[in-house]
Amino acid sequence: MVSAPPKPRPSSGQVPSSRERSLVPVGMATILPHAAKQVRRLEEQLLAQVSRWGYDEIILPTFEYLDVLAPGLEPELIEHCYQFVDRTTGRTLLLRPDATAQIARTVAMGLTGATLPLRLSYRTSVFRYEQEHAGRGREIFQIGAELIGLDDVTSDSEVIDLMIECLHTIGLRSFKVSLGHVGFIKGLLMRSGLSAQGQKLAEQAAARKDLPRLEEILATERISKTSARAIREAPELYGQEEVLARGRVLAAGDPALAAPLERLAQVYQLLCAAGHRESLLLDLGEFRGFDYYDGVVFDVFAEGMGAELGGGGRYDHLIGRFGRPLPSTGFGLDVDRLFRTVEFPEEGSISARVDYLVAAPRRAARLLTAVAAQLRRTRSRVVQQTIKGSDAALLSAAVTAGLAQQAAALVVVGAPGMDDDDVLVVEPLAAYRQSRLPAGRGAVRTGNLSHLSKKVGLVDLVAAARRSRQQVKERS
């Protein structure tokens, strides 16, 4: 549902990528821990929002038989698929290029007993050969939602409202949802008397907002000047209510054009009533790339991002291609592009990767495991580590390990002269980093540490950890 052919948009600033790209296929990437954490957090926030609207996740297979899925895919999209022959059956398999087609297949063929309307969501990857210079991934992480079995205005507005709330929930502010109806420009083209082939080509040019190409197509066929003028004007009609007024003039009372405009106006009004006016841009040239859309359509762009972040629309006839006609609408969002668009809060120097590093000399490995387990039971994040070397160097080596693991606090168990119910605590460990002498390569003298480490009863340590987690939970 996402990643229809992008339109040219004003600014396309270079966005730094946190992905490591060497040795893996272009457009594929390993997402390293720091970025992965942010990507997963985005996904969770999006899925939580979608779930609050009553959408249930469905998990789709990564590849399918081409012949089964083909009715739901554009021929152009099939050409951009990864295909291979199934060794066991000889049939052609393809890595899914689009989640909506898979959901349509599933609803038509597998969910025949389900109560309508169905609200389904997905978190998945789709795979497409894309041109390298477009800077896009070939494995595209998507999250989306489909509302199946309703054909009214409120279902159109529901999915757009939901998509906008999803963007708010991840902290995205400056974005625009461009909102149109494929019926308007299709109606104009049909009325113009263009050949079927001419209409198709003009649709594609309009979808890309490729006005010179559109001009060229119009010039090759004999159509009235009025028609040509209207077709030329439509892709440039974007803005607020005034667009609808101008559209009505172009419709000139033709019900085939007036009906899409009326539908679009109602959806727009509902979304404005929901407080989304600032995020909306009516666009009578809005077309999306997929042929299966047949009603209100939309996509979403953010400042500084050359390609769309997502989009969707109504596809009342897609599920029917799999044998079960059902009106539907939905949207998809490109998680990777959202990741590159959202500004994550700066992590201050006090932030830590884990709550505790629990360290012990090798002889105290059992005690180490037991203390770490107790701390984890408070839901604290705990790394455990045995320390080699002499007892004299234990504390300094533990501090070095704790700093390397970016722990908020260090807990040392089994130090000489300590009994099993007591531990040494260095907290906050980051304070030590600031006071560290320039001794090089993390080497530390124990003398420096005496004022930082304190002896604490294990029971008290665990109680403090529990209180700390409780505070985190209450703040969330």
Added chain:
Amino acid sequence: MVSAPPKPRPSSGQVPSSRERSLVPVGMATILPHAAKQVRRLEEQLLAQVSRWGYDEIILPTFEYLDVLAPGLEPELIEHCYQFVDRTTGRTLLLRPDATAQIARTVAMGLTGATLPLRLSYRTSVFRYEQEHAGRGREIFQIGAELIGLDDVTSDSEVIDLMIECLHTIGLRSFKVSLGHVGFIKGLLMRSGLSAQGQKLAEQAAARKDLPRLEEILATERISKTSARAIREAPELYGQEEVLARGRVLAAGDPALAAPLERLAQVYQLLCAAGHRESLLLDLGEFRGFDYYDGVVFDVFAEGMGAELGGGGRYDHLIGRFGRPLPSTGFGLDVDRLFRTVEFPEEGSISARVDYLVAAPRRAARLLTAVAAQLRRTRSRVVQQTIKGSDAALLSAAVTAGLAQQAAALVVVGAPGMDDDDVLVVEPLAAYRQSRLPAGRGAVRTGNLSHLSKKVGLVDLVAAARRSRQQVKERS
């Protein structure tokens, strides 16, 4: 790391699958919402546990170049891969058959600046051609963890301890972790004077616990009776401490055999000290399927599940195959098999799919959206729906819709004579289901409902929703 060739195990009961299998390739499946929710819940619980131990998730690409990844894959595994030619480069791509090899590649080639030890986790699918009758998926959902850069006993025990805690966290009780050391049986084979080819074949037979085949291999080469007897005995040595004692007899003072036994004994003792004795089974024939293991190895089985749920072990030389020698150990779990093994609590009749269905006549669509939005802000799960038809039938149609959507409560806004600050509430909606007259096909007369619906101020409704969510949060 998971799904090494399975050993024959006693019982292999038919486990009902919630997957829909028609028209998709054998071994692939769509996971429908009810099951998907349980699968995602399992994944979240597992990842939360892994995170509490300080492991950070890394996200790996779905396909890679064969030539790049091949050093980390067994030749047999490569034969079971999905491969295809990259249209843009002509190089062979493969869908990842194993996450550990990808992580090894990433650590060797991409994470060269990271501080050791590294604790990485993953949630991913791996893809393999599997025999249909094995009843396994070809798209295998895995969650796993790798501890990279440590070669000591405590790191061996850490990953096994973590895996067991993962299984506890999802409520799995009756499972066994079979624990061995590949060095023991390899040492026996080497000492026996078998040819290199004979050793390899014997390893494979031992890994499958295929004793007749092992016998056959031993018979084809001239080795001493003592050696043959020891090799024959090893795969049958499983149990508790007595296994180690018997192993020491077979080792007969040979340090190449005594060292693996000593290492295994230490790991076993640490895990027993951590309280896992009941879950452990020492197994001197334990071998795993992957050639890259070279130390303590383990896999996990549950009652009634013919195939392993997961496993792992030490692979000190795998990352070195990608050019950066680093000792490592890790485990992987098969999420789909866990899903089919875990008993989920019975959902009582009071459970609901969503908290509220908010319904309104079409004319009140804006109010509907506003009320639904207010309820969602309390983190309640809310489906919104406009109702067609006459005002007289509004409440009965809304009840029918609420029951169909399995809502805990029904909220009707915009009913005749109500102002915008008041709503009608039917709660609990399930109570109505029980009292419903046999009127057929969900048709309902409004008369039945008067004693169930009550007029509530919108402010009070939202406050009640907030209290209810607060209670859920406190219970969790």
